[in-house]
Amino acid sequence: MATARPSSCGRDSVPATPRASIDVSLVVVVHGGGASNISPGRKELVSEGIAKAATEGYNILKAGGSAVDAVEGAVTMLENDPEFNAGYGSVLNADGDIEMDASIMDGKDLSAGAVSAVRCIANPVKLARLVMEKTPHCFLTGRGAEKFAADMGIPQTPAEKLITERTKKHLEKEKLEKGAQKADCPKNSGTVGAVALDCKGNLAYATSTGGIVNKMVGRVGDSPSGAGGYADNNLGAVSTTGHGESILKVNLARLALFHVEQGKTVDEAATLALDYMKSKLKGLGGLILINKTGDWVAKWTSASMPWAAVKNGKLQAGIDLCETKTRNLPTC
Ligand SMILES: NC(=O)C[C@H](N)C(=O)O
Numbered sequence: 001m002a003t004a005r006p007s008s009c010g011r012d013s014v015p016a017t018p019r020a021s022i023d024v025s026l027v028v029v030v031h032g033g034g035a036s037n038i039s040p041g042r043k044e045l046v047s048e049g050i051a052k053a054a055t056e057g058y059n060i061l062k063a064g065g066s067a068v069d070a071v072e073g074a075v076t077m078l079e080n081d082p083e084f085n086a087g088y089g090s091v092l093n094a095d096g097d098i099e100m101d102a103s104i105m106d107g108k109d110l111s112a113g114a115v116s117a118v119r120c121i122a123n124p125v126k127l128a129r130l131v132m133e134k135t136p137h138c139f140l141t142g143r144g145a146e147k148f149a150a151d152m153g154i155p156q157t158p159a160e161k162l163i164t165e166r167t168k169k170h171l172e173k174e175k176l177e178k179g180a181q182k183a184d185c186p187k188n189s190g191t192v193g194a195v196a197l198d199c200k201g202n203l204a205y206a207t208s209t210g211g212i213v214n215k216m217v218g219r220v221g222d223s224p225s226g227a228g229g230y231a232d233n234n235l236g237a238v239s240t241t242g243h244g245e246s247i248l249k250v251n252l253a254r255l256a257l258f259h260v261e262q263g264k265t266v267d268e269a270a271t272l273a274l275d276y277m278k279s280k281l282k283g284l285g286g287l288i289l290i291n292k293t294g295d296w297v298a299k300w301t302s303a304s305m306p307w308a309a310v311k312n313g314k315l316q317a318g319i320d321l322c323e324t325k326t327r328n329l330p331t332c
Pocket residue numbers: 033034085188189190191209210211212220221222223240241242243244245247
């Protein structure tokens with residue numbers, strides 16, 4: 001179990017931030033997917049991308065934007081970055097095609113929007129937000145979601161423009177290895193997510209993914225469901241990543257918030273939820289969580305998880321265990 005924390009590290013549970021702030025702080029935390037090891041050659045690009053996304057979300061909050069605006073902005077940035085498995089750079093399914101899932105939720109009134117198995121759209125998170133705000137529904141899938149996107153004036157992005165050389169090679173390798181989607185071997189890295197707390201005390205989350213490489217056509221994972229993320233102003237906001245089938249079975253995001261509801265610290269809640277998934281199903285993954293007072297945690301059981309958090313103007317980020325770095329906010 002790995003936890004991001006400001007200045008020290010280790011395997012015991014310690015809250016990432018002091019509890020109970022007096023005023024509502026602006027907080028944004030982002031993740032770039034629970035992963036096996038990230039190659040040294042990609043680490044810098046991944047670190048840069050994740051820091052920029054957290055900064056984008058924080059700048060939106062500072063300019064008076066809502067928590068929903070912040071998570072949408074941060075996740076859009078990661079969807080546009082080919083280093084991550086969401087939007088441009090999504091992993092390929094067994095047919096060599098992209099099918100993406102995304103969701104967003106406003107903790108103020110529990111309004112939620114999700115899309116699954118969408119193709120030819122650059123930013124599924126924006127479509128999920130439109131489902132939340134412009135339809136009487138929470139969830140649109142496949143053809144219906146694409147028709148709705150066209151009705152909303154979202155331009156079509158040809159599939160070839162979302163596919164990269166890296167994702168083509170990834171699929172080839174997976175097919176050669178007959179890549180079974182094992183719960184305890186999360187090779188499928190790069191799903192992205194964000195959680196935010198705004199100046200009005202509103203919480204939100206967004207999660208977006210291409211899913212898992214070499215998945216069956218039509219497979220939908222946890223990311224567009226309440227297992228892949230949840231936000232409730234009374235409790236907190238969570239975005240999850242990892243083995244989707246395991247995450248769905250334990251309803252990971254809501255499970256973590258259940259522990260918050262029971263009075264646990266964010267660190268304890270994340271640990272209990274991830275440990276349960278691991279002990280029950282051997283499922284590995286990670287999550288980011290902010291509670292209503294602005295305490296946050298980034299925690300994972302996979303080998304690594306790129307994450308970044310901005311609170312009180314200070315950016316902290318890391319990928320591996322014992323690797324928290326504090327730095328100035330980058331200029332976007
Ligand atoms: N890397 C991931 O987080 C994959 C995502 N949870 C899915 O199973 O669709």
